[in-house]
Amino acid sequence: MREDSGVTVIRPEGPIDVSKSLDLRALLGEQVASSGGKVLVDMGGVPLIDSSGIGVMVAAHRRAEEAGAGFALAEPSDAVAKVFNLTRTDRLLSIYPSVAEGVAALAG
Amino acid sequence: MTPSRGSADALWPSVLEVVWKTDDYEERLDGLLAFVSDATGLPDGYLYLADESGLRFHLEQTRARPLDDPSRVAPGPMAQSLEGGAESIGPTPALELVRTAEHEHEGEVATVAGPMYSLPLALDGELVGIIQTGPLPRGGISRGGRHKLDELSSPLAAAVRQARGEQVLRQRLQTISAQLETGQKLAGSALDVGRFVQLLLELGLRATRTEAGFVAIVDPDSGSLEIRAEANLPDGFAERLDLSPDRGLFDWAPASETGALVLRDLEAADRLGIRSVLAVPLLEGQEPLGVVALLNFGAESALSGQSLELLETFAEQIRLMLHNSRLFDAFTERYLETVKGLAQSLDVRRPYTHAHHERVTEAATTLAGALGVSPAELDAISTAAAIHDVGMAAVAELEGGYEADTEHPAVGASMIESLPLHPWAAASVATHHEWFDGWGFPKGVKGEEIPLGGRILAAAEFLVERATTDPVGPGLQVEELVTEVEQRRGSQLDPHVADAALELLRGGRLDLGQNVNGNTRG
Numbered sequence: 001m002r003e004d005s006g007v008t009v010i011r012p013e014g015p016i017d018v019s020k021s022l023d024l025r026a027l028l029g030e031q032v033a034s035s036g037g038k039v040l041v042d043m044g045g046v047p048l049i050d051s052s053g054i055g056v057m058v059a060a061h062r063r064a065e066e067a068g069a070g071f072a073l074a075e076p077s078d079a080v081a082k083v084f085n086l087t088r089t090d091r092l093l094s095i096y097p098s099v100a101e102g103v104a105a106l107a108g
Numbered sequence: 109m110t111p112s113r114g115s116a117d118a119l120w121p122s123v124l125e126v127v128w129k130t131d132d133y134e135e136r137l138d139g140l141l142a143f144v145s146d147a148t149g150l151p152d153g154y155l156y157l158a159d160e161s162g163l164r165f166h167l168e169q170t171r172a173r174p175l176d177d178p179s180r181v182a183p184g185p186m187a188q189s190l191e192g193g194a195e196s197i198g199p200t201p202a203l204e205l206v207r208t209a210e211h212e213h214e215g216e217v218a219t220v221a222g223p224m225y226s227l228p229l230a231l232d233g234e235l236v237g238i239i240q241t242g243p244l245p246r247g248g249i250s251r252g253g254r255h256k257l258d259e260l261s262s263p264l265a266a267a268v269r270q271a272r273g274e275q276v277l278r279q280r281l282q283t284i285s286a287q288l289e290t291g292q293k294l295a296g297s298a299l300d301v302g303r304f305v306q307l308l309l310e311l312g313l314r315a316t317r318t319e320a321g322f323v324a325i326v327d328p329d330s331g332s333l334e335i336r337a338e339a340n341l342p343d344g345f346a347e348r349l350d351l352s353p354d355r356g357l358f359d360w361a362p363a364s365e366t367g368a369l370v371l372r373d374l375e376a377a378d379r380l381g382i383r384s385v386l387a388v389p390l391l392e393g394q395e396p397l398g399v400v401a402l403l404n405f406g407a408e409s410a411l412s413g414q415s416l417e418l419l420e421t422f423a424e425q426i427r428l429m430l431h432n433s434r435l436f437d438a439f440t441e442r443y444l445e446t447v448k449g450l451a452q453s454l455d456v457r458r459p460y461t462h463a464h465h466e467r468v469t470e471a472a473t474t475l476a477g478a479l480g481v482s483p484a485e486l487d488a489i490s491t492a493a494a495i496h497d498v499g500m501a502a503v504a505e506l507e508g509g510y511e512a513d514t515e516h517p518a519v520g521a522s523m524i525e526s527l528p529l530h531p532w533a534a535a536s537v538a539t540h541h542e543w544f545d546g547w548g549f550p551k552g553v554k555g556e557e558i559p560l561g562g563r564i565l566a567a568a569e570f571l572v573e574r575a576t577t578d579p580v581g582p583g584l585q586v587e588e589l590v591t592e593v594e595q596r597r598g599s600q601l602d603p604h605v606a607d608a609a610l611e612l613l614r615g616g617r618l619d620l621g622q623n624v625n626g627n628t629r630g
Contacts, residue, residue, distance in 0.1 A: 089369075
């Protein structure tokens with residue numbers, strides 16, 4: 001986790017499944033609530049995500065929307081991008097090709 | 109020192125031999141990275157391949173020292189240890205590189221995995237990929253190592269392109285084979301949606317190397333999900349699974365806007381012992397039709413880009429199946445209403461056939477109920493009774509009022525036999541003039557060769573006609589009907605059906621409707 005232009009960048013590592021999602025939910029919930037409203041999840045280290053992980057991302061997205069905060073994802077691998085596409089959540093979430101673009105969008 | 113052309117040319121067969129000696133794609137790429145490692149003395153290597161756009165490179169193969177190698181500075185480049193389940197404690201190589209001018213030239217680069225030497229794999233002006241090798245020693249790569257890499261660039265590019273090309277063909281072949289297998293199996297089970305969906309689920313699990321799964325379909329009336337097919341689910345899993353729309357495992361709320369489907373109840377998934385789950389929505393436009401869920405309980409998910417493509421193929425097949433099923437159900441309903449309308453229009457041609465189909469339907473369903481048939485069979489008999497004489501519409505009427513009607517059961521049956529109805533529906537229409545002793549028409553079949561639906565329909569129509577006043581004679585009273593049935597028991601009428609009819613007649617429980625004179629019969 002790091003700060004970049006006022007945006008909290010969180011970089012999970014490894015595949016996100018049910019047990020990882022439980023941890024990730026706690027971390028994201030905390031950050032969305034306390035980060036001043038700008039959280040970017042760098043997906044560059046995530047080779048695969050399942051529906052539980054996507055549920056966590058959507059929950060964080062909703063929570064940020066309700067709080068008037070910013071939440072986005074960046075740099076998904078092809079497989080991860082495919083999962084977002086298959087579940088149609090790519091239409092719901094803000095997903096940027098690179099961390100730099102995600103940070104710029106949230107910071108702006 | 110400029111390398112001699114001779115020594116560079118000698119590298120080609122050595123590099124290509126790495127590709128030729130195995131069919132396995134990963135072994136081929138690993139062999140090429142090992143070749144680079146041997147040539148340079150640098151232990152770690154990362155192969156990135158250009159995507160179709162040529163604007164990005166994806167990490168395709170890694171060859172790195174094991175985590176417990178003492179030469180690695182902990183945490184090493186490939187460490188994926190997690191803190192709090194989400195944070196990395198060590199750098200990893202980038203999974204994707206956005207192409208820049210820097211990638212077209214070999215040289216030292218700073219990467220998240222440390223200082224590496226980047227070698228472009230170029231062939232015929234095309235940048236096939238990049239190999240990053242390292243970690244670089246203090247002072248950088250040796251002149252000898254740099255020279256060897258320079259010589260290796262083109263043969264490695266050719267070898268990678270060869271391996272990648274074959275792999276793409278294999279993946280296409282696998283996808284086509286899966287589609288072909290699906291198509292062949294589907295062709296043998298037309299209209300059986302349940303079997304289709306089960307088959308597609310099993311094929312999908314096999315193609316994606318997933319442990320278990322289910323397909324749940326949205327009930328159009330209640331909006332809730334109901335499991336229609338399942339494979340390898342643990343005992344009791346389906347019973348413990350809550351799929352209700354308001355609080356169940358999946359959240360359908362976003363579906364109204366985007367068609368999105370997410371897992372809502374993480375704790376429930378954890379309690380159910382699910383390690384990973386991938387739920388794909390099946391949509392008709394934005395309307396949810398159902399969900400395909402792939403589950404792993406013990407094993408780590410083996411889903412990859414390719415298996416996700418296959419999953420999409422299977423999900424689309426299931427969606428199409430449900431879509432076609434819904435269309436066909438709607439068509440069947442409308443078509444049957446038309447056929448029933450045609451049958452009723454025949455009834456009004458003569459005063460003594462008024463409401464004939466309606467009366468036969470009432471009698472046939474009463475008889476069928478008394479005989480204890482299943483709800484599906486009862487429904488089929490009701491449908492058959494409602495249209496049983498519709499084939500008369502296709503029969504020429506002869507002078508003097510006599511009708512060449514021996515073909516009307518077959519004609520009527522042919523009008524509904526292609527519909528996805530219970531087999532008794534068409535069979536009952538086809539056999540409602542057959543006699544139990546074989547003296548009926550059109551085929552003269554007998555006994556239990558005649559489906560029970562046909563035997564019931566035959567008795568119902570016989571009773572309605574005998575209770576109706578027509579040019580042949582006055583409608584019969586209950587006692588006379590009882591005598592008629594007793595006389596025909598075992599000859600024209602199935603003895604069991606006849607017995608049921610007799611019991612109903614004697615008990616005043618068989619409504620044969622009103623005849624032309626308005627007298628209630630039965």
